[in-house]
Amino acid sequence: MLSVNKLSIDYGSNRVVSELDLSLTESEILMLVGPTGCGKSTILQALAGLIPISEGEVNIGKWRATPKLHVLPEKRRVGMVFQDFALFPHLNVQQNICFRLKDTKLADHWISLLGLDDFRNKKPATLSGGQKQRVALARTLAHQPDFILLDEPLSNLDAALKDTLRWDIRHALKEAAVPAIWVTHDQEEALSVGDRVGVLKAGKIQQIDTPEHCFSMPSNRFVARFLGEASFIAGDYQQATVSTSIGNAPALAINCQHGKVDVLLRPDDVMLLQDENLSNGVVTWVRFEGGSRLCAVELTCKTLVTSRVSHEIVVRPGDAVHVYINTTHPLAVYHRA
Incomplete structure (x- = not known):
């Protein structure tokens, strides 16, 4: 340990x-x-x-x-694996992995497990980046x-x-x-x-x-924003439930008590409907992600939230839409900033 x-x-x-x-x-x-x-x-x-x-x-x-x-x-x-592979260019794969090893049995195990059997006699310059990193990892593990x-x-x-x-x-x-x-x-x-x-x-x-x-x-x-798309919306937290301008949800307090809070919303917590009659926001930008679209919506209360929707839903900046919270898991709530 x-x-x-x-x-x-x-x-x-x-x-x-x-x-x-x-x-x-x-x-x-x-x-x-x-x-x-x-x-x-x-x-x-x-x-x-x-x-x-x-x-x-x-x-x-x-x-x-x-x-x-x-x-x-x-x-x-301690074993170290670097982004630049740190292999000996004049040695082949087998020699790199077995460098300074007296018993090469364990090296053979990692060569096989990491799919390097066919490259034993190749020099690093002839390998792809992924193959080089496998060699570097095999060398590290072979030294126990x-x-x-x-x-x-x-x-x-x-x-x-x-x-x-x-x-x-x-x-x-x-x-x-x-x-x-x-x-x-x-x-x-x-x-x-x-x-x-x-x-x-x-x-x-x-x-x-x-x-x-x-x-x-x-x-x-900071952690919320660093680990993915994060929006915060004002809410009122009472008895494990938070109420906001775009709906209510179960919630868990992080650093606060009951009352006025900020609610963390991930894009998957927010649903978007193309319904101008129920509009509570305007799309400000859209990013196509392949199987989905990430949309930013400015609410009527001037808060910006993001919503991830199917790629089949086509919205454009300037479209009036309706967004609402749609989640069964508790949302994190924080002391009002």
Whole structure:
């Protein structure tokens, strides 16, 4: 088990990570997300021993690192997977994966599991981006690390390949039964792959929880907006129900009591009807998404909400429409801003 307690990291006089607490059980995957410069990659470097920590500790059981007790990277048994693959160009796939291994049996297992049997004798320059990342992952797993750090491993790949490879990586990590921290900028990737998601802002964890809970019950407005389309509408919260100008719904208070609140609406919580007679808003923009359309509607109360509808529903900016809340799950409500 990987345990991180009150970890802080300074660059000179600037604190870039502040009092980070997290723990990972065997085979758990934690996705770390946040805006550029929030400290995600810095955390990985500190856990790997590549940069010093200023406060707190990292404990894996076999070793413990503190500001006064530094453990060298080569002593930590940590595997790292980078976005640029970091393969040896002069070695073939087999040699890259088996580099510095005395027993290659485990390497053969990962070569087979990750579909690399036909590429054993190929050099990295002849491989696709997805194949290179499979090689990098196989090399990491073949060395039996105690935990794995992945720094945006899919960022250099095209969208179609990302969708397949993310699940192959997850399957391999689960097969290895090793804890992993995976840094990404892709919210969809984080929500779909991780056992838990950690959202960072300016070096501080805003929330660590299951993907479902982070998305539906964000701890604050920043998390809500970072993990997907988010609209907020004024409401009145009483006895686990919120009433708004576009309907009522079950609700759960995040940081407030009964009374005036702001209600978090995801696009799937809002239905849109093309009915000018019942109009309570005007479409301001529409984005075609393939199987659906994402529509923004300015309500008569001047609040902007988004609604996701079937691609068969064709609306255009300027259309008068009727929108209403349509959900059976509780909506998150917050203290009125």
